[in-house]
Amino acid sequence: MSETAITMPGQARPARPVPRRSWLSEIPDLLTRIVAGVIATAAVGYVVGFTLWTVLISFTDSTLLPEYNFVGFKHYWQLLNSRIWQVAYLNLTIYGLGFILGATGVGLLLAILIDQKIRGENVLRTIYLYPMALSFVVTGTVWAWLLNPTIGVEQFVRGLGWTQFKFGWLVDRDLAIYCVVIAAIWQASGFAMALFLAGLRSLDGDLYKAAAIDGASPARMYLRIMVPAIWPIVVSVLVILLQTAIKTYDLVRALTAGGPGIATTLPTNVVYDYMFQRGLMGAGSAAAVMLLLSLLIVLLPYAIFQRLRRGKGGGHG
Amino acid sequence: MSALSVEGLRVRFGSVEVLKSVDLAIESGEFIVLVGPSGCGKSTLLNVIAGLEQATEGRIEIGGREVTGVPPKDRDIAMVFQTYALYPAMTVRGNITFGMECRGVAKAEQQAAVARVAKLLQIEHLLDRRPAQLSGGQRQRVAMGRALVRDPVLFLFDEPLSNLDAKLRVEMRMEIKRLHQRIGTTMVYVTHDQVEAMTLATRIAVMNGGHIQQFADPQTIYDEPANLFVARFMGSPPMNALPAKLVASGSEIAAMVGPDAATAVPLPNATAAMKGWVGREVVLGIRPECITLPDGKQDTRPGPSLPATVEMIEPTGAETMALIRVGQSEVMARMRPDARPAVGSTASFAIDTAKACLFDPKTESRIA
Numbered sequence: 001m002s003e004t005a006i007t008m009p010g011q012a013r014p015a016r017p018v019p020r021r022s023w024l025s026e027i028p029d030l031l032t033r034i035v036a037g038v039i040a041t042a043a044v045g046y047v048v049g050f051t052l053w054t055v056l057i058s059f060t061d062s063t064l065l066p067e068y069n070f071v072g073f074k075h076y077w078q079l080l081n082s083r084i085w086q087v088a089y090l091n092l093t094i095y096g097l098g099f100i101l102g103a104t105g106v107g108l109l110l111a112i113l114i115d116q117k118i119r120g121e122n123v124l125r126t127i128y129l130y131p132m133a134l135s136f137v138v139t140g141t142v143w144a145w146l147l148n149p150t151i152g153v154e155q156f157v158r159g160l161g162w163t164q165f166k167f168g169w170l171v172d173r174d175l176a177i178y179c180v181v182i183a184a185i186w187q188a189s190g191f192a193m194a195l196f197l198a199g200l201r202s203l204d205g206d207l208y209k210a211a212a213i214d215g216a217s218p219a220r221m222y223l224r225i226m227v228p229a230i231w232p233i234v235v236s237v238l239v240i241l242l243q244t245a246i247k248t249y250d251l252v253r254a255l256t257a258g259g260p261g262i263a264t265t266l267p268t269n270v271v272y273d274y275m276f277q278r279g280l281m282g283a284g285s286a287a288a289v290m291l292l293l294s295l296l297i298v299l300l301p302y303a304i305f306q307r308l309r310r311g312k313g314g315g316h317g
Numbered sequence: 318m319s320a321l322s323v324e325g326l327r328v329r330f331g332s333v334e335v336l337k338s339v340d341l342a343i344e345s346g347e348f349i350v351l352v353g354p355s356g357c358g359k360s361t362l363l364n365v366i367a368g369l370e371q372a373t374e375g376r377i378e379i380g381g382r383e384v385t386g387v388p389p390k391d392r393d394i395a396m397v398f399q400t401y402a403l404y405p406a407m408t409v410r411g412n413i414t415f416g417m418e419c420r421g422v423a424k425a426e427q428q429a430a431v432a433r434v435a436k437l438l439q440i441e442h443l444l445d446r447r448p449a450q451l452s453g454g455q456r457q458r459v460a461m462g463r464a465l466v467r468d469p470v471l472f473l474f475d476e477p478l479s480n481l482d483a484k485l486r487v488e489m490r491m492e493i494k495r496l497h498q499r500i501g502t503t504m505v506y507v508t509h510d511q512v513e514a515m516t517l518a519t520r521i522a523v524m525n526g527g528h529i530q531q532f533a534d535p536q537t538i539y540d541e542p543a544n545l546f547v548a549r550f551m552g553s554p555p556m557n558a559l560p561a562k563l564v565a566s567g568s569e570i571a572a573m574v575g576p577d578a579a580t581a582v583p584l585p586n587a588t589a590a591m592k593g594w595v596g597r598e599v600v601l602g603i604r605p606e607c608i609t610l611p612d613g614k615q616d617t618r619p620g621p622s623l624p625a626t627v628e629m630i631e632p633t634g635a636e637t638m639a640l641i642r643v644g645q646s647e648v649m650a651r652m653r654p655d656a657r658p659a660v661g662s663t664a665s666f667a668i669d670t671a672k673a674c675l676f677d678p679k680t681e682s683r684i685a
Contacts, residue, residue, distance in 0.1 A: 204402055206398040206399070206400050207402050209369050210402040212389045213416070214415050215390030215391075216419050217419075220419065224407075
């Protein structure tokens with residue numbers, strides 16, 4: 001055994017510089033703070049600052065350029081009483097409910113079907129998820145072609161021999177909004193499916209066996225056990241779809257351009273219209289603020305619900 | 318009455334044969350443990366009995382009724398899973414009543430059944446909690462409650478204790494045994510833990526490679542293992558297996574475990590089967606507790622002894638284990654707690670050969 005390898009007490013150790021905190025060692029620390037600080041300032045500045053500025057402008061009579069002659073709630077009252085705003089909100093309600101429930105339902109159904117240990121799962125999953133990779137503008141354009149009575153589905157079915165076939169939702173004042181709903185569901189249900197499928201896959205495989213021994217039918221098994229077990233994911237999907245619904249703008253632009261007439265206009269289209277088409281910045285800002293408020297009205301209860309649930313502690317689903 | 322009978326069961330997944338002709342006949346009220354290493358097919362066998370997986374060939378009867386092709390819910394069974402498989406979004410009460418709900422049992426009857434089972438398992442105060450709010454042991458109890466409430470012909474347990482910590486596992490093991498003594502229903506229990514198998518079972522089926530190697534009561538499995546696999550798998554530490562040569566000196570038969578006559582271990586209980594192997598190579602199987610250091614205090618008959626080199630000792634408190642070298646083989650010996658032979662020294666170990674086994678080195682099955 002060699003004793004030289006062991007340093008005895010009192011023996012001189014090989015000299016090693018004692019680490020002293022020099023200003024150089026502080027640089028990485030400082031750099032982190034600077035970078036994070038700049039980003040945080042920018043984020044707060046842009047989001048909070050411009051939101052507040054938009055609120056301020058909404059109380060003025062600004063047109064093309066910001067002016068600061070305050071007119072109180074004038075724009076808000078005018079908007080609330082205008083027909084386009086009422087139509088837009090009614091549309092948002094129909095579109096929001098139809099899109100959120102439709103995409104969630106179709107997504108859940110697809111996820112459950114794919115969860116049956118089928119062959120070619122990866123291929124199917126990719127196919128269903130693909131619409132998500134498209135921009136709403138592309139979706140809108142494609143569905144505008146498909147639903148167009150003179151070139152789309154109607155023409156195709158007539159070509160097959162049913163010459164009296166009619167499918168003119170896109171040009172029908174009352175039904176056109178449902179075309180928007182269909183296109184949006186097509187785009188988003190794959191995304192909902194992917195999240196639900198991940199949730200179902202994360203469940204313990206023994207749950208299925210336990211349900212089989214308990215004698216649950218597939219419908220009962222999914223509705224009473226599996227979906228409640230992935231409830232946090234369902235809520236997340238609903239919230240993501242909700243904010244997608246409220247901020248939808250481009251789909252309507254590409255699919256119907258808000259028409260026929262103003263039949264498919266959504267609040268975002270109204271905001272854009274006031275701000276940049278008519279050059280009424282004050283009224284546009286008021287519309288934007290009202291949109292923000294409606295988003296808060298929906299999301300605040302959810303945030304409170306989450307807080308309460310966490311406060312209760314340990315709760316699951 | 319026969320509670321479960323399995324005949325000529327084969328299960329094949331593609332080209333892999335997981336179960337190769339399994340036969341089991343279980344009487345009502347028995348506690349059967351299926352034990353074996355990972356991948357031996359024990360869980361597959363349980364799943365096939367439950368109807369969760371399909372057999373390729375063979376027939377199964379539960380309670381005297383043919384159930385091949387019958388869905389799990391109609392087999393009159395209940396199952397407890399390794400991961401508990403409690404429904405996460407339901408309360409404990411909901412978990413226990415869900416099966417009855419599916420079968421359309423009246424509400425009042427459901428509540429009465431829950432009350433009965435909750436009292437039996439002492440989980441009354443947990444009924445309105447969700448699984449996430451329970452500890453591992455409590456979840457295990459709830460899982461058992463969900464099975465008990467069915468009052469089935471057959472209980473199936475799929476490694477129910479392997480997710481618990483060591484202390485709780487021992488407690489729950491005793492509780493399962495007590496439960497069986499109390500309700501007397503037939504149980505089939507899968508585990509890879511041979512201690513659980515020995516302590517719980519009325520009969521043990523040791524499985525390996527898709528076959529049942531031996532199906533017998535725990536004492537027989539321990540004392541008369543059917544082959545080397547069973548001998549090595551059951552018991553901790555496992556049975557020592559020493560290559561030996563059988564020699565005859567007069568009427569005595571001895572197993573020579575080393576190069577010379579000093580290493581001959583006499584076998585007093587020689588049978589006719591043994592005599593046929595004189596002069597041939599065998600494997601001598603001796604349990605560690607049959608090899609010890611004589612301490613002079615105990616009333617030990619002057620039995621045979623064997624010189625061996627001590628290679629390592631492992632004091633455990635209740636006993637001291639020693640790894641010793643006999644000839645070419647390493648052997649475990651179990652000694653009294655305060656025995657401390659020096660490592661590297663040679664000592665004379667006493668061997669009790671009353672329960673020694675001989676195995677055929679080629680087929681690995683027991684000769685005597």
